[in-house]
Amino acid sequence: MSRSDRAAERLALAAEAARNRALRPARRDDLGLRRALSDRLLPFLVAAMTFLAALTCAGFVASSGMAARWRAGAAAGIVVQIPDPGAPAADGRHTRRAAVLARLATLPWVASATPMSEGALADMLRPWLGDSAANLVVPLPAVVVLRLTATNPLPPDAAATLDTVAPGTLIEDPGLWVTRLTRLATSVQALSFLVLLIVALVAVSVISVATRAGLAARRDAIAIVHLLGATDGFVAGRFARRIGRLCLLGGLAGAVASVPVLAALLGLSAPFEAKGGPAIPLELGALAALPAVTWVIGWGTAQVAVRRWLARLV
Amino acid sequence: MVVRLDQVGLRYGPSGEDEVLRGISLAVPQGGFRWLQGPSGAGKSSLLRLLYLEARPSRGRLSVLNTDIPIAETRLGRGMLARLRRRIGVVFQDFRLLPHLTAFENVALPLRIAGRPEGQVRADVQEILAWVGLGRRRDAHPQELSGGEQQRIAIARAVVHRPALLLADEPTGNLDDAQAERLMQLLREMNRLGTTVIVATHNAALVRRHPGPGLFLDGGRLVGDEADGYHEPE
Numbered sequence: 001m002s003r004s005d006r007a008a009e010r011l012a013l014a015a016e017a018a019r020n021r022a023l024r025p026a027r028r029d030d031l032g033l034r035r036a037l038s039d040r041l042l043p044f045l046v047a048a049m050t051f052l053a054a055l056t057c058a059g060f061v062a063s064s065g066m067a068a069r070w071r072a073g074a075a076a077g078i079v080v081q082i083p084d085p086g087a088p089a090a091d092g093r094h095t096r097r098a099a100v101l102a103r104l105a106t107l108p109w110v111a112s113a114t115p116m117s118e119g120a121l122a123d124m125l126r127p128w129l130g131d132s133a134a135n136l137v138v139p140l141p142a143v144v145v146l147r148l149t150a151t152n153p154l155p156p157d158a159a160a161t162l163d164t165v166a167p168g169t170l171i172e173d174p175g176l177w178v179t180r181l182t183r184l185a186t187s188v189q190a191l192s193f194l195v196l197l198i199v200a201l202v203a204v205s206v207i208s209v210a211t212r213a214g215l216a217a218r219r220d221a222i223a224i225v226h227l228l229g230a231t232d233g234f235v236a237g238r239f240a241r242r243i244g245r246l247c248l249l250g251g252l253a254g255a256v257a258s259v260p261v262l263a264a265l266l267g268l269s270a271p272f273e274a275k276g277g278p279a280i281p282l283e284l285g286a287l288a289a290l291p292a293v294t295w296v297i298g299w300g301t302a303q304v305a306v307r308r309w310l311a312r313l314v
Numbered sequence: 315m316v317v318r319l320d321q322v323g324l325r326y327g328p329s330g331e332d333e334v335l336r337g338i339s340l341a342v343p344q345g346g347f348r349w350l351q352g353p354s355g356a357g358k359s360s361l362l363r364l365l366y367l368e369a370r371p372s373r374g375r376l377s378v379l380n381t382d383i384p385i386a387e388t389r390l391g392r393g394m395l396a397r398l399r400r401r402i403g404v405v406f407q408d409f410r411l412l413p414h415l416t417a418f419e420n421v422a423l424p425l426r427i428a429g430r431p432e433g434q435v436r437a438d439v440q441e442i443l444a445w446v447g448l449g450r451r452r453d454a455h456p457q458e459l460s461g462g463e464q465q466r467i468a469i470a471r472a473v474v475h476r477p478a479l480l481l482a483d484e485p486t487g488n489l490d491d492a493q494a495e496r497l498m499q500l501l502r503e504m505n506r507l508g509t510t511v512i513v514a515t516h517n518a519a520l521v522r523r524h525p526g527p528g529l530f531l532d533g534g535r536l537v538g539d540e541a542d543g544y545h546e547p548e
Contacts, residue, residue: 030423032414224410227368228471229400230427232392314370314386314395 030225031235033242036217042210042243043250046298049203050254050290051261053196057286058262060192067185070178077145078154079172080104080113080162085142089166096166097142103165104144109152116143146171203294204301211243211305226313236306240299247298251291258287315377316479316510317342317365322374324360333372334360336534341541342512347505348541349521350514352531358514359407361531362481365512366404367395378402379478400428403477403509405485409468411456417467418443418452424475442470445500461488469497473504480504482513486520498524 082100089099097115104113116124121143148154154173155161162169215222222235317340324335335357342348350358363369365378370386377383379401384390403424411420418439425435443449446466456464465488472480480501486494498520505511512529515521521528530538 028426030412030415030419030426032412035414220410221412221414224412225423225427226396227366227399227404227410228424228427229396229398229402231396234427314368 031218031221031238033214033218033238037210037214037239037242037246039246039249042207042246043253045206046203046247046250046294047254047257049199049206050251050294051258053199054255054258054287054290055261056192056195056199057290058258058265060189060196061286063185063188063192067182067189070181070185077114077147078174080144080146081170081172082142082144082166083168083170084139090164096169099165100142100162100169101144103162104146107158107161109148109155109158111147111149113147114145116145200297203297207243207247207298207301208305211239211302212309214239214242215306215309222310223313226310232307232310235310236303239306240302243302244295244299248291248295251294254294255287255290262287315341316344316346316379317512318375318377319364319371320375322364322371322376324357324364324369325372326369334534335364335371338374338536340529340536340539342510344510345505345508346510346541347502347526348512349526349528350512350531351516351521351528352537354516356531357534358531359483360534362404362483362512362514365479366402366481367399400424400475401478403472403475403480405465405469405472405480405482407483407487409456409464411464411467411471413456416453416455417448417459417463420456420467421470421474424471428475430475438474439470442474446470447496462490462493465489466493466497469500473500476504477509480509480511482511484515484517485513486515486517494520495523 080100082097085095085097087096088094089096091099094102101113101115104110118140121140154171159169159171162171225235319338319340322335322338323333325333338361350361352358360369364371364376364383367378367383370376370383370390372386374385375382379398381394381398383395412423415423421443422435422439425438430438440449440452443452446469448463448466448470451459451463454463456467459467465485469482469485472482482501485497485501489497494517501511501513502524527540528538529536529540
């Protein structure tokens with residue numbers, strides 16, 4: 001066969017394939033599944049579960065973010081508060097703020113001591129006090145952020161050392177509360193994961209029941225196509241396609257329904273974000289993946305349920 | 315041999331009830347024709363069920379289209395059985411048409427299951443519908459068709475993919491004499507072209523008009539096989 005003959009044969013095959021595609025009905029329903037598997041109840045149930053999953057995912061992401069911020073805050077340094085910073089220190093020559101800074105500069109376990117500006121202090125208080133944080137009539141303490149040297153922990157007598165220079169000076173070691181909050185965040189994450197797992201298991205159960213109902217409704221049709229030579233894959237594929245489509249519809253509806261709720265939560269949490277951004281990051285990517293996940297769960301569950309059911313036929 | 319049974323028994327269910335077929339041994343060669351006869355309850359439908367692979371023997375040895383079918387307790391390749399079924403055409407006594415599909419779609423089903431190109435499916439289905447005289451009823455659903463029309467659709471579905479083995483269970487039960495004759499001409503024509511045909515019937519007149527070797531069942535046993543020179547008992 002010459003090259004031109006082969007090319008002509010390939011063209012003819014391609015034309016036939018295109019003709020067959022054009023001839024084939026767009027949505028052939030050999031088993032009558034459109035009627036057997038209603039497009040109302042299953043998508044509604046899947047939508048409800050997707051909605052719950054979206055909120056749970058948001059909780060998971062938010063707790064992860066908060067834990068990360070708490071850990072970053074702890075790593076940022078130790079906070080020293082100096083009440084009444086402009087008053088004379090114990091030595092009578094410097095202000096209390098200057099005296100504490102001078103003393104910190106001499107301590108071997110201090111790598112750096114950075115005073116926080118009044119503007120930065122107001123920003124820190126803004127989530128709780130609003131814009132009035134910058135114009136408070138009550139005196140604010142001076143805040144100094146310490147970084148420790150790599151080899152030295154915070155000594156137990158650190159507060160006493162600074163108290164002798166400026167009585168009433170406080171040192172806040174965030175280690176303890178960060179440990180407790182991180183444990184709390186980890187628990188919330190574990191709980192979110194458990195809830196997601198339960199939602200997925202319920203979804204699989206609901207889809208299995210729906211598939212079995214469809215199998216019962218189309219028992220005769222399945223028996224006939226089985227006798228006509230349909231493979232298990234033929235029957236399971238048609239069920240999986242229908243169930244997957246219904247789950248995708250439900251997943252899309254549930255994800256869309258969760259958007260306003262998540263947006264409202266974002267709005268509520270925004271003031272607690274130090275830089276004015278959202279405390280709960282809206283993971284649009286994860287949200288968009290939820291319908292795809294529902295399709296995979298629906299398709300896979302239907303495949304397994306139908307093949308197990310078909311195994312009883314000869 | 316397209317069909318071979320050697321001391322085949324069949325019982326339904328695992329509880330060990332009485333066998334509906336007992337010790338059946340017979341053989342039908344490629345291109346053979348057999349009438350399957352016997353009184354009601356003799357086991358004709360059960361024997362056909364074995365042959366179109368809806369049931370498996372509980373004992374003995376069964377071979378269909380040169381493929382050994384293992385007994386019920388044995389695991390088997392489901393894909394292999396599906397491929398085998400695609401080479402068998404069956405006309406069921408109760409038609410077994412899919413009510414949600416049109417006449418055209420019912421007839422097209424074996425071709426689509428076999429993955430034939432849609433262009434070929436359309437051409438073959440149009441041709442066979444015209445042959446059974448239902449070309450103009452192609453878009454009707456089974457419930458809109460008379461019993462005779464439904465039976466002709468069932469016949470068209472059984473032969474549209476040109477099976478190697480054609481089994482028919484009382485195929486003329488709902489047909490008038492003219493349609494029954496036409497059906498027999500179709501079955502004979504397919505047989506002449508090499509298809510092995512087995513027809514279960516009560517219709518003695520039809521058998522007389524179209525003589526051929528018979529298999530006689532009674533009480534689940536083969537009591538006569540005219541191909542072996544062993545004729546129906548008087």
